[in-house]
Amino acid sequence: MSARAGRGDGGRRGLTRRAALAAPLLALPLPGRAQEGFPSRPLRIVIPFTPAGTTDLTGRLAAERLSARLGQPVVVENRPGAGGNVGAEFVARAEPDGYTLLLTTIGTGAINFAVYGDRMPYKPGDLAAVGLLSRVPNVLMVPPSLPVQSVAELVALAKQRPGGLNYGTAGIGSSPHICTELFALQAGVRMTHVPYRGSAPMLTELMAGRVELGMDNIPSALPFIRDGKLRALATTGAARSAVLPDVPTMQEAGIAGFEATAWFGLLAPAATPKPVIARLGREVDAVARDPAFRSRMAELGADLPSLTPDGGSSPEGFETFLAAEREKWADVVRRSGAKVE
Template sequence: MSVSRRALLAAPGIVSLGLAALSSPFGSAARAQGATAPGAAGWPNRPVRLIVPFTPAGTTDVAARILAERLQAHLGQPFTVENRAGAGGNVGADAVAKAEPDGYTVLMQAISSGAINYTLYGGRMPYRPEDLAEVGLVVRVPNVIFVTNALPVRSLRELVAYAKANPGKLNIGSSGAGTSLHVTGELLKMEAGIEMTHVPFRGAGPMLAEVIAGRVQVAVDNLPSAIGHLREGRLRALAVTTAARTPALPDCPTTAEEGLPGVEATAWFGIQAPARTPRPIVERLGAVIDAIVKEPATRARMADLGGMMPDLTPEGGTTPAAFTAFVRAETAKWGEVVRKSGATVE
């Protein structure tokens, strides 16, 4: 992916990927825990497939499994996680877009396949935004920049100095071309004025394994999937990409603290369903997700992994309508990034 610094900086609000809260048009009754919309009374009466468009062990997968556990507790049926990776999330998302719209196949959507890829892949996209219906935003997460322990750098400033002294010798990994992790790496290279070779993987799991082994020296990942390796010393964290430090990794500075305030990025994950899924089912599932993301225990689990809850409504939750507005704004923003930068995927 080739991104010009001038092109990115020309788009207002593009370099900072922080997410703004949106107000909900729904009343409290629609958000009540377990609220059942007319016509959704018999749903679900069998297991529901929850498609994750990335490999196991990545943040999309981790967040989906936490959510699946709580959905089963609320709705009384298993939500079975099924990983379908490929094309920056497009393979799994396309499977859901073309699935039977009966409420028994839903998607754990990510920022890449849910916003970035619509413009990045252009005419090669296998589905359209209108092929999927928004149900609820589940979690937002910072990205983290880290290195293999064998690399002799202990801060982001030291990494920049090392890269400048060793041009073209470092690889930087991500979980896929077009992901927010890829773009964060591009922003890092542009802001710091350094060169590293991007190495995309089919998910966070294989990427993390290669960095731990030292075959890839630098990487960017969503904090939840990398945090265990960072806490246990298998990888060395250099900076998080949020404006403030995260309580989940309090000793890790921000990119701004390390002299690169333009490298700011926040990823997101939420539930979508096939577009023609009956609206009462979408509303019911959305109300249950809203109840789950407000649970103190769920918030604590996500926060321990570095996640931030959606907070699309004044009460700190989510609704289908609020998530729809959010996704439309993200798609427009990322479309502008891709067009102005000339970014492409091979």
């Protein structure tokens, strides 16, 4: 009896020891377990500019639609600064679990790498493509106090005052910044850049006449143009904007071959698991195609369809698109000399 009991106690002690050793392993997530349940908690989209601009508007609309599709709240967080680099770096360094995303722009996704050069706090490879949401033309504007009615008159004034006209944008490296530099190159004029920390402060200063002209995405500028607080001279798309049908394109206004469109999409930290990226990519593609989202973006002046060249908004297609945009705008930055000093 005692011998059998001893053996039984030893067996129980062995089982106890094995269970104790196995407990930490059971606590670890099995490969793919966390990904299969994604998302299981709220997500956040970091917007690297101040509220009220086109980036903010697009991000909030996308967050609303994504929340409905993912079944989890999607919170928007504004982290402006350094032409969007502050917010972009924050996401690049975030936990790569799919719960923190960046609402990227043509600046943070392409232009800034050329404008900031060695000062860039992150590399293209630090962020993974998720999907493209929309493309948006810019609009060249002046306050009513400036006595010009057309692009031709603005160019004539700029040539009379080389470097004397100040133009405002949402920040260094933003699409309005480089679009205006491209305009200056093709028009043969010199102007002085006055960067702001987002569209809202720039538009306020422009309406007050503290800068002579400004460039911005159509959605954020549209209400002020419609109210007569700003005068639109030209838009930057290939065709006239449906929301500003009476405003000529840059090409129609005499700037031959000019076309430049801002865009907005979502990126995640580079090490985010591929299944999570794939899931997010499918949902972003669905949002980009969603009639309610597209209708609202069109009302704001977006240039739809808002899809990548491969016919969709897949992570792979968006990555190809990003590489092409970085190459295109690096050339414009090189020619214009637009650098952060």
